[in-house]
Structures are given as structure tokens and as C-alpha cells.
Amino acid sequence: MKNLSASYVLKRLGMFFLTVWLGATIIFIVPRLAPGDPVQAMVGRMLAEGTNVENAQEMVDVYRERFGLNDSLPVQYVKYLYNMATFDSGYSLAFFPAKVDDLIRRRLPWTLGLLSIALILSFIIGNTVGALLAWRRTPRWLNALLPFTLTFTSIPAYMVGILLLFFFAFSLDWFPFAGNYDKGMTPGWNLEFIWSVIRHGFLPALAIIMVSMGRWALGMRGMMITTDGEDYMILADAKGLRSGRIFWRYGIRNAILPQVTAFAVALGALAGGSVLVEIIFTYPGVGQLLYQAILNSDFTLIQGIVFYVIVGVSLAVLILDLTYPLIDPRITYHRN
Amino acid sequence: MNRNDGNDAGRQIALDVRDLRVHYHTPEGEVIAVNGISFQVMRGELLGLVGESGCGKTTAAMGILRLVQPPGRIMGGQVILKDKIDILALDKEELRRIRWTEISLIPQGAMNSLNPTMKVKDQIKDVIETHEGRQPKQALKERILDLLAMVGLPSRTYDMYPHELSGGMKQRVCIAMGIALDPTLVIADEPTSALDVIVQRVVAQTLLDIKNRMGVSMIMIGHDMGLMAQMADRIAVMYAGNLVEVASTRTVLKNPQHPYTQLLIESIPSIKERKPLKLTEGLTHDLRNPPPGCIFQFRCPWVQDICRVQKPPLKAISPGNHVACHLVEKEMPA
């Protein structure tokens, strides 16, 4: 990686740790702002909502000790940071004695699978459509897509999810309602299982794609219009290059750069949106787990999941930041 | 210095422009940017195209290349290359094929004309391979290195990105690119305007060397009369979209015929003496609505009644010298 300068990498790593630390601190401080003992409050609320809490006192004691609630605040903070850094988020309140990390780990592949496919597809499709919408020689029918994609940009993903669920799962019965694969199936690398996974994951992924795609298309269209006016495009034309080559190597190759930057910024919002989508579709991923945790007032689980989400998003941004200089040769030489 | 005095007879014509017209369709009206200009460029000669800002020289060049951007449109005329090909009549694919192979462009402002995400070698390789097909790697590399050497660039430029080069270097890359396919005609649009004086000299010298060595014809657009004096064989003077005079460089500088040319030459600052500025304001008429008659009537110190009514045609008053003025038939008042 001869292009990357040491200061650039260090700066990016610094941002990563800063973001994670900032997020973790916010999560730490806020519950402590509420009067009284968080653990008592949690359990009290669970009891009030009628949840059956066995071993309530036992749990409270374990927690007091575990989270050192008997210690002073700064000590608690340090212990908290240490726990988070070693990926030890403790026990789940509702599913005691299950550990938070285990619960998350089981669900993680499903969420990651759904998200990465949806993100990659929406980025590719969205940007391609956007580029074509700006190109002069695009056929008419493609141009008619513009208002369509624009509409979906402004709607949150879960709403599209509800609509999709209603039309395609309920009314038309083309897709299953919930879950990630048919009940009673054993997971395995066979065609039947894979097909079942695809069927179940199709609508949730589609919801995310439809919404994100519009945003990329709009942005890319704007960028292509700007790029089209650049001097090097005129010269490319004058050079007698084939239009396909101009489109890809001179147009898209330059217009995509700000889009990649925007992608990093959008990741945070996307994380939130996908949580809600999972809930709509009862898709057993991390988002669905979060919903259950909220319903159960399972504060440790909530905290653990949110922390992992923060880490995950920050990590993705870091990776993106580090790979960006590979596509934009101007970056590493830019002394800030 | 080699200089051709524009003797038409017995020499080959590289480019023949006939009645080229380009208009801009704006919401406020149709702007006539190029109002039917005609001229010829001979083989191996450098024709300087001069005029003040906004007179339409760049638009004319874009018209010749068929690169006019909307809202501009070519409204008519013929641009005949080597006596055989009418550029304006070609279809898209034929046009693409003669571009750069027959006629190339050194753009104004090379700063932004190079693709920021491509190395210099790739941008030159681009155009070679598009028109000549895939090339063996080693031969191609040597060919590109030769081109870079011809414009005086060090060989390490080969592997660099545009943002790593200075303005003058970028301009010279564009020159190297422009001659890569040995075209018949090169149009250089103000190739030195954005550069400082010393670099200007280097680039100008480079262009001249190339022209002499390769025998390529050139149209050089500019408004620096001093530079034109050094480089051009003949000069074409434009005013508000019309050609008012086309003559040998010596004639234009020592014995200009058209009133506008005279005022232009007189406004060139002299190192030796102080002179009052004769030309002070810009274009005085609305480009959407050119007046009937001579285009220069509002600023001509010798305007006559006939000038307001009848447009003077561009006529040859001697071999290689054309003027568009009613007064040239008679004696010019001193």
C-alpha cells in the first residue's frame, strides 16, 4: 500500500477510536443521569409490566457486583470501558443466564448477510441508474424511472417494508411473512435451504434496496451532470474515444468518488433503518433482538447491541476511509 | 524562421472552412456567435486566429471540431478537410474516427482537461489504442516516451498523475497527446494564456518545433499579438463573429487594411514609446441583433453610409490577403 501515508492511517484510526469511545460514553452516562439505581429501576419496571422475573434478587446482586455499582462513578466508568473493549457485555436481563455476546453472535450473520447484500446491490444499481439518467443517450423508458426513484428516496425503509409485506406477502401470498427460513428446516448448504433463505430474505432486502437506491441514483445523477461539464469530458469527446469508454473511464470513474464518501456517512443511518426493517419482517437478526430487548426492558442487552452497532458502523467507515485513496489518486498527497 | 507568406497557388489546402455559422439559443434570444466565416489553412502553415474576448474564436474552433456544447448549435456551413472530407456532414461514427487522427485539439486551460484519475501514460495510450487497436506493450511505451521527449518532458512524467504536474507541464502533455496520431491539423486554443511569461515561451517554442518537424498545419487561437507575430504565418482577425481580415503576418503587422486590425495593432503596447489607447470599449452591439451592413460600423472611425447598409464581403485584395471593408477599394484616409 505505497499510496497510504502513515499520518493518514493514524488519523483515521484515531477517528475510529474516538467515535467508538464517544458512543460508548454517551451510552454509559445517560442511564446514570436517571435518579436511583439503574438495576433496581430495570427490575422494578419489569415487574410492573408483569414480566415474570425469577431470581430477581439474585440478579440484582450479581449485577451490583458485576457492574460495580457499589463503586464510585469514575471506577465504574473505567471498568465499563474495559468490559466493552474486551467484548464482554455481561448477562441479558430477560434471558438470564444467557450472555449478551452470545445472543448477538448467533444473530449477527443473518443481519450482516441481509445488510451487505442489500447495501452492495443498492449502491451498484442506484449509481448505475443515476448515471444513466444523466447521460444524454439514455433510452426514454429509463428516464421515466426518475420520479419513481425520487419518491422512494424520501420514504423510510420500514414503511416500504410494510407496504411490500402487505402487498406481496399478505395479498398475493408470493413471499413468506416472517423469519429467515422455513420452520422445521435444518440449516445446511443444500439448495432447498438456500432457496428458502432467499425467499425469506427477499422482501426485507428489497425494502432497503428500494429506499437506498433512490438516494444513490439522485446523487449520482447530480454528479454525472457536474462531471459532464468538466473540461476533460470535452477533450475526451474531441479525442474520438468510444462513448462507452468515456462513460465509464472518464464519467463514472470520477463521479463515483463523492458517492463513496457519502456511503460512509450514510452507513450510520442505514444501520438504524435496517433495525426497523427487521422488526417489520420479524427477521431474526440483531435488529429483531433489539426490539425484543426493548419490549423486555432488557437494558444490558440493549446496551450491548447498541455498542456493537456503533463499533460495526465505525469499523465500516474506517475500512472505507482507508481504501478510498486507492481510487482517488489525489488524496494521499493532500496535506491538510 | 520558416514563414510562408500565404501564396495560395501551387500549395495544398489542409482545411477549407466555408460559411460556418454557430448560434447560441438562449432564453433571451438567439445569439449569433459565428456569423458565416470562411478561410483556408494551407499544409504546414500556422494560422493565427485573433480577436478580443467574446468575438467567437473559440466557438469557431469548436464548430470546426463539431464540439459545440448546448445551447450552442452549428447552423450551417462546410468544413472540408484535405479537400475530401466535410466534417459537418459526417455521421457520428465517421466523425469519431477522424477525430484526433486527422484533426486534434490542444485545449484552453489544460489544467482541467486531463482526467484526474488517469496517469499521463494511460491518457495517451487511450487515444492511440482507440484509433489504432491494441499495441504491443514495449513499442507503445517507447512511442509514448518519444512523444514526451518531443515536448521536452522528463520521462518520469510517464507514470504521473495530472495533479502532480505544473501548469506548463500539463499543457505540454496536451501537446504531446495532440500530435500522437500525426494529424493533418491541430487546433491550439490559447495554449499559453494561463501560463507565466517564461513558461509561455517554452510552450510556444515547443509548438513551433513540432510544427516544423512534423509539417502539421495549425490554427492557433489567441489575443496576444506579440505571440502571433512570432509564430503565425498568416493571421485571421475576427470581430463579433465575423472575419474582417485574413492576411500574411507581415501584412497584418506592418500594413493592416481593415480599420479594426489597424486599431488592434496600434493598441499593442510599445516598449519604445507611449501611445494613447485607441480601442477602449468592448463590443457595442447586441449579439442577438447584429446591425445590417458592416459589423464594425459602431466603432469604425471611418464609417460611411454604405457601411450601415451593405455588409462588405471578404475579398482578396492581393494573393493571400483578404479584407472585408468597403473602404479598401478606395484610398484609406490617413
Place this chain on the structure above:
Amino acid sequence: MTATTAPASLAARMTRLRRSPWMNWKLLLGGGILLLMLLMEFYGPLIWDTEMAKVGSAPTNMAPVWVEADKKLGFKEGSPEHPLGTESNGRDMLALVLVATPRSLKVGLIAATVGIVVGIILGFASGFLGGWVDTIIRILSDSWMTIPGLAVLIVIASYVEEFNINSMALLIAIFSWPGPTRVIRSQVLSMRERGYVQMAQLSGASTPKIMFQEMMPNLLPYLAATFTATVSGAILAATGLELLGLGPTRIPTLGMTISNALRSSAILRGMWWWWGFPIIMLVVIFISLFLVTIGLDEIANPRLRGAQR
């Protein structure tokens, strides 16, 4: 050129008004719809009995007036008394929508206003003062922006006993400030180098005067576009929280209605009007905000205006 009689100058003024960049149809249409929705709070009770938005004010599970009953799925047929149907808690949908829509809009507006004010303060400070102030603000806003806002809001919201519109708006504002700060900062930075600012400084104008007289007017379209975009994001966050059941429970909001609908399996029961009408209202809100944003974008950046390809 033209005659200078009185009627002609009026016509000229009308033409200038029509041609003015502010007469952008997207801006006017979107803004008009939003205004209409905000005012629902006032004219709503005048056109319909909004008390029926309370629990138990109407027969349960009625379909909109044009839909037939379905015994199998368990909802009754509609009646003109409740034209948009009712839900299983006995709330009339039309009343609900009339009450909830302006609320949802207000949450966004309050959150975005706070965000913008903070953004102006920090953005100007960062852009003008430069140095370490700028560095700190820049790093802070960049990293704050990367944190997935909804996730953290979920944590915070789950500890709060009960929300009202204002407290929820303030909570969301916590994550609304980095965006405007960045935009304003970059605008201030680019404007600082422009000629007119330097002229003002040379003529000895004081800093606040420069800020308000020279910079603000040029900043306005960007500010407005950022504002509406922030409102959009805030409403998104608000409905997201409500969907998870973390929003205000005592007063009806659009997100909360959808949440109730989902928890009562409204989709499976085919009671589409329960979640359908709130969604329609939200969609209209978002589209209107979007129209306003791109309308303002076009005003700020004339090059986008004629880009018909």
C-alpha cells in the same frame, strides 16, 4: 425601451415576480402542503370531532366507509360517521390523523430548529475563528455524525419514563446538530475568501456586522435546504423511536399509531387502514420536505435549474 406608463410597470413587476428564482414550483408546492399540515392543529377540530382520537370513542375495528365487512378477518363494515374507519382501541382514524399529523411535523421542526441554531453558532465559530476551535468542532461533528444516531437514541429513550413532544424533539436534536454544523462551516470557509467579505473587512466593519449583513443573505438558501433535510431526518428518527414503542404513549402520533397497528397484527388481519393512513400522511410529509429541499437546492445552485437532459 418600453413605455413607462403605470400599467406597464405593474406588468413588468409581475413578470419579474414570476421569473424570480424563489417562485420555484417545488418549493411552493412542498411548502404549501407542509403549511397546510401544520395548521391542521387549528382547523382540524373545526372540521371534525377530534375528541374521537381518544381511546374508546368509537366502535372498534370498523373499515373505511367504502369497504365491505369481513367476518373472517373480524372487522365490521364502514359507516359515514367514521369515514376512515376505526382501530381496535376504538379510535376514529380521521380524528387520529388530524391530531397526529401536526404533532409529528412539530417534533421534526423543533428538533431541526435546535439543530440549526447550534449549527449556526458552531459553524460560524469554526469557520471564522479557525485554529484549534475549528479543529475541535470539526473532529467532534465528524465523529458524532458517524455514530448511528437511532441506536443511541434507542438506548437513551428506553430509560425515559414518558415523553412529550418537546422532550422527544430535544432528544432527537442531540443528533441533529452535526449535519448543519458541517454545511455551515464549509460555506463560511468558502465565503470567507470571497471578495465581498474581504472588502467588508478592509473597510473596517466589525465581525458580527460582516456575519449578518454580508454572509447570512448568501447563506440563506443553503441554510433553508439544510433545515428541511434535518427536519426530514428528525421525523424519521422520531417515527423510528415511536415504532419501537419508545415514543410518547399518551398522546397520539403517527409513528405510535403504526406501532400499535403492528403489535395488533393489523397486517395479518387485513386492517390496512390502521397503518395505511398514517403511512400516507408520513409519505406526503416526506415528499413535501423533499420537494422543498430540492427546490431550495435549485435556488442556491442555479446550475441545477436548467439541467434537463
